[in-house]
Amino acid sequence: MRKIILEDPLSLRKITDSGQCFRPVELGSGLYRFVCGEHILYCRQDSLCELSVSCDEEEWEQRWRQYFDLDRSYAALCAPLLEPGGDPFLREAICCGEGMRVLRQDPWEMLVSFTLSQRKSIPAIRTAVRLLCERYGERKHTAYEGEAVALFPAPEVLAQCSAEELGECGLGYRAAYVRDCAEKTCAGELLPERLEKLPDDALFEALCSVRGVGKKVANCVMLFGYGRSKRVPSDVWMQRIVEQKYAGEEPFEHWGHAGLLQQYVFYYALEHKEELRGQEKGERK
DNA sequence: CGCCAGGCAAAAG
DNA sequence: CTTTTGCATGGC
Numbered sequence: 001m002r003k004i005i006l007e008d009p010l011s012l013r014k015i016t017d018s019g020q021c022f023r024p025v026e027l028g029s030g031l032y033r034f035v036c037g038e039h040i041l042y043c044r045q046d047s048l049c050e051l052s053v054s055c056d057e058e059e060w061e062q063r064w065r066q067y068f069d070l071d072r073s074y075a076a077l078c079a080p081l082l083e084p085g086g087d088p089f090l091r092e093a094i095c096c097g098e099g100m101r102v103l104r105q106d107p108w109e110m111l112v113s114f115t116l117s118q119r120k121s122i123p124a125i126r127t128a129v130r131l132l133c134e135r136y137g138e139r140k141h142t143a144y145e146g147e148a149v150a151l152f153p154a155p156e157v158l159a160q161c162s163a164e165e166l167g168e169c170g171l172g173y174r175a176a177y178v179r180d181c182a183e184k185t186c187a188g189e190l191l192p193e194r195l196e197k198l199p200d201d202a203l204f205e206a207l208c209s210v211r212g213v214g215k216k217v218a219n220c221v222m223l224f225g226y227g228r229s230k231r232v233p234s235d236v237w238m239q240r241i242v243e244q245k246y247a248g249e250e251p252f253e254h255w256g257h258a259g260l261l262q263q264y265v266f267y268y269a270l271e272h273k274e275e276l277r278g279q280e281k282g283e284r285k
Numbered sequence: 286c287g288c289c290a291g292g293c294a295a296a297a298g
Numbered sequence: 299c300t301t302t303t304g305c306a307t308g309g310c
Contacts, residue, residue: 019291118292124308125291172306177293214293235291266291277289290309297302 001044001052004060008075009048010068011099018267019122020224021103022113022129023152033149036067037106040142040149048099054144069101069227077257078264089245090261096271097264103224107192109152110225111181114217115210116174122270124170131169136161158182177212184210192225200228229259237269238262240276 012032016024024034027042034041041064042054053060065071078094081087112132117125129152136153158166159182167175184190190210195203203226207218216235222228232238232252242250252258269276 114291117290119290119305120292120307121290121309123290123310127308167306170307172308173304174293174306212293216292220291233291236289237291270291288310290307293305295303298300 001042001054002056002060003046004051004053006049006051006070008070008073009099010051010070010101011048012043012045012051014097014099014267015068015101015103017270018097018100018263019270020220020263020266021105022117022122022126023133033144034064034067035149035151036063038138038140038151039063040140042142042144066104069104074101074260077260081261087251090251090255090265093264093268094261097267100264100267102229102260102263104227105224106152107195107221107225108155108185110221111185111190111207111210111213112152112158112178114220114224115177115181115212116171117220118174118212118217128170132158132166135169155182155185159186174212177210180211181213196226200230203228223259223262229257231259232262237266237276240280241265241269244276244279 012024013026015021016026016032024032026032030044032043032045034043039055039059044052046052053064055064081094082091113125113129116128120128133150133152136157137150138154139148139150141148158178161179161182163175163179166178171178181190190206195206198206200222203222204218207213207221208215213221216233219231219233222231223233234242242248252262255261
């Protein structure tokens, strides 16, 4: 394992638990495994700003630096928002999520993962994604205890499966949606190399052409797969926050890098589920 | 067992 | 155009 010193706090646990990624896992005793494309990283948290990693320096610089979004300082970005007189809830959320990063993940994987995520809990999404990888993904051997890791399946492979077959991974009615992701990608309509050049609006529209991809899923793919840091996916949890902390008025418009702050807020919501659910209003009859 | 999940498309108003 | 409804299944 090689030592990495970071300029910014980074929490492997919070990132892994924050609902933006479904394949990173804690293997036990603080050892985490991340997968990005066909690259696999084993990683340990030594302190807030120190990691031990399994890759060499070149791979860290070329691949994982971008994956963990290390070229921008989240601390510097959040500092002005922590000043007294600022938004008190946002301040609390940022403190709660210290060490959060918004990962830059594979666009194809994000498209499929968030398409099958709708109306599923995060643990259930993890299971479905894992089953897809185990059934249809190529295996890659690693140095860690001879472990063979199943990579995320290629579009061509999923496009050859019937919806019924895909459904066996627990996709339910979303199986047809995943098939459409694969078909359109194979047909060249959603090639990441082309889409990444589009402006936000055009990219959004292209993603929404897939059956089962709407506003929320498209924004997740843009934020987590294409690095569009202004996008704010709005799901039930974000809606509860807007209701209960902002009296129904979305504050995101006047946040710079709203997508990054959104991730702190979303993580805060996951960590305070009970209170947010409990205070839900409007169940009068 | 019952309830809810990082929503969406289609039907109804 | 805006609002309501049905949806498959795993976690807990």
